[in-house]
Amino acid sequence: MSENELMVDARGVRKWFGSNEVLKSISLTIPRGEVLSLLGPSGSGKSTFLRCINHLESIDGGRIYVDDELIGYKQRGDKIHEMKPREIAKQRRKIGMVFQRFNLFPHMTALGNIIDAPIGVNGESKAEATAHARELLERVGLADKADAYPAQLSGGQQQRVAIARALAMKPKLMLFDEPTSALDPELVGDVLDVMRDLAKSGMTMIVVTHEIGFSREVADRMVFMDGGVVVEAGAPRDVLDNPQHPRTQAFLESVL
Amino acid sequence: MTTNVERSTDDDVVAIPLRHPWRWVAAAAVIVVLGLLLNSLWNNENIAKQYIWQFIFDPRILKGVWITLLVTIISMVIATILAIILAIMRMSSNPVLRGVSFLYIWFFRGTPLLVQIVFWGYLGLLYKQISLGVPLTDFHIFAVDTNTLIPAFVGGVIALSLNEAAYAAEIVRAGLLSIDHGQREAAYSLGMGPGYTLRRIILPQSMKVIIPPMGNETISMLKNTSLLAVVAVPELYTASSQISSGNLRQVELLIVASLWYLFITSVLSVPQFYLERYYARGNSRELPPTPFQQLKRAVARMRGRADNRRIAAQAHEEAGA
Numbered sequence A: 001m002s003e004n005e006l007m008v009d010a011r012g013v014r015k016w017f018g019s020n021e022v023l024k025s026i027s028l029t030i031p032r033g034e035v036l037s038l039l040g041p042s043g044s045g046k047s048t049f050l051r052c053i054n055h056l057e058s059i060d061g062g063r064i065y066v067d068d069e070l071i072g073y074k075q076r077g078d079k080i081h082e083m084k085p086r087e088i089a090k091q092r093r094k095i096g097m098v099f100q101r102f103n104l105f106p107h108m109t110a111l112g113n114i115i116d117a118p119i120g121v122n123g124e125s126k127a128e129a130t131a132h133a134r135e136l137l138e139r140v141g142l143a144d145k146a147d148a149y150p151a152q153l154s155g156g157q158q159q160r161v162a163i164a165r166a167l168a169m170k171p172k173l174m175l176f177d178e179p180t181s182a183l184d185p186e187l188v189g190d191v192l193d194v195m196r197d198l199a200k201s202g203m204t205m206i207v208v209t210h211e212i213g214f215s216r217e218v219a220d221r222m223v224f225m226d227g228g229v230v231v232e233a234g235a236p237r238d239v240l241d242n243p244q245h246p247r248t249q250a251f252l253e254s255v256l
Numbered sequence B: 001m002t003t004n005v006e007r008s009t010d011d012d013v014v015a016i017p018l019r020h021p022w023r024w025v026a027a028a029a030v031i032v033v034l035g036l037l038l039n040s041l042w043n044n045e046n047i048a049k050q051y052i053w054q055f056i057f058d059p060r061i062l063k064g065v066w067i068t069l070l071v072t073i074i075s076m077v078i079a080t081i082l083a084i085i086l087a088i089m090r091m092s093s094n095p096v097l098r099g100v101s102f103l104y105i106w107f108f109r110g111t112p113l114l115v116q117i118v119f120w121g122y123l124g125l126l127y128k129q130i131s132l133g134v135p136l137t138d139f140h141i142f143a144v145d146t147n148t149l150i151p152a153f154v155g156g157v158i159a160l161s162l163n164e165a166a167y168a169a170e171i172v173r174a175g176l177l178s179i180d181h182g183q184r185e186a187a188y189s190l191g192m193g194p195g196y197t198l199r200r201i202i203l204p205q206s207m208k209v210i211i212p213p214m215g216n217e218t219i220s221m222l223k224n225t226s227l228l229a230v231v232a233v234p235e236l237y238t239a240s241s242q243i244s245s246g247n248l249r250q251v252e253l254l255i256v257a258s259l260w261y262l263f264i265t266s267v268l269s270v271p272q273f274y275l276e277r278y279y280a281r282g283n284s285r286e287l288p289p290t291p292f293q294q295l296k297r298a299v300a301r302m303r304g305r306a307d308n309r310r311i312a313a314q315a316h317e318e319a320g321a
């Protein structure tokens, strides 16, 4: 596979928190348009890996390329330099992220949440950003909630606004960190529907989730992580129905 | 099966409101005590009330009120801007900025305000001229006499704002710290830079934590302007004491000044209310009512009660007939 067919190319990524090695040389490649499901027990480093991809965390070893760009650092000769905050911010614009706890801006309406970054960061006109935002709200099924504040929305509605907010920046890659874990069971379906549509539209996605059914149906590939290493990877059907590694087997038994 | 009292479920709830008898008792007690106190002041032979009426709208007093208000507002605005800068410096990853901010707060909180005010008044003794030129040479682009550049009013404003900034910086810092870390992460993940994130996401949310204590600080500031009497700024207290040193009606003029201070304090709480309301948007499902809305609701409630009473009386009559 040639280099530029890859959306994400993570090579030997290592990350320490103090004396705790959280990522122990993670290598993963994600072709454009692929949906990757990331699975693993709590504390295995899934969130940390996602946060390294958009450089919310710096890395201590290895390289991460997104869309053929080295993330967070500049390579000059054989030396690596830290980037300025402004340059990092620019790289993050093509990587959308959806958080477990939504993290909507509570002082802005749903519409305000969606249009703020396109106007303030991308320099779109207000009319242009608003029109796009209304389209996105329509797409996530919340056209009538444009003027509602986050506190007036249910968890599932908030998360769908958060997805629309990330999409408003027209990202090439979407990262989902347990997007349905904080939701009441009856609200999970609406959020998964939106993500399913997004996957169908060809978006490259990395999804950390314990929704096995969703992964089986939507993901092209599944990766099982434990203790900061990739234990097993393959088609979801193979990993779920025929796990090779005992740690994968033990984890699947505990969640299924 | 026993026959229960019939339980109807489709009636409206027409509950008789809970009575609060102790509220009335407390109110009565307060009124009695307050009445006795006011009576003892009112009928005090040693207070000549006509002087209060004579001077409360005296032009010198009104000018003092105006200067007091002006000093308070200008100083609070400068102090707030400085405080935001200091708080951001204090939380920065740059150790030099952190150190400067720490020293600033340490110094201005650690010395008495009165001393700082007198210091700015005496700056002219320390530096005869303030000039722009090449350091350590006699070459000046311009030079002005310190006392012309910093008249008493400006010196007073500088002293009050620099001092207040040290306190307000800690209030702003507490406000910034109160915002969940996820807000910053969400902003960064959207490609917002640190400055934009602070301005658009963090500061506006901090305001609901910052404004109530800043309201307190504004009231302190209002009263601290009276300290400018020591450098002869003609604010409210200076004006009243200048008048009383002429006519020896000290108590009456102190009452005049106090009434004005109370009045300004009350007036200043209005913008605070609307600021709090503005920054509370989105934080609760419903904004707190404005006083006007409260009044309307109270009237509606009283009407409702009167209506209820009329309806009850009517029903009673009909039942009797």
Ligand SMILES: Nc1ncnc2c1ncn2[C@@H]1O[C@H](COP(=O)(O)OP(=O)(O)O)[C@@H](O)[C@H]1O
Residues within 6 Å of the ligand: A017, A022, A040, A041, A042, A043, A044, A045, A046, A047, A048, A049
């Ligand atoms: N900011 C942090 N500081 C210190 N340790 C952290 C931090 N974030 C995560 N960790 C640690 O890193 C490990 C992996 O965490 P995380 O990536 O959140 O796991 P997961 O998302 O798979 O549950 C955990 O042991 C966690 O305690």
Ligand SMILES: [Mg+2]
Residues within 6 Å of the ligand: A046, A047, A048, A177, A178
């Ligand atoms: Mg996690």
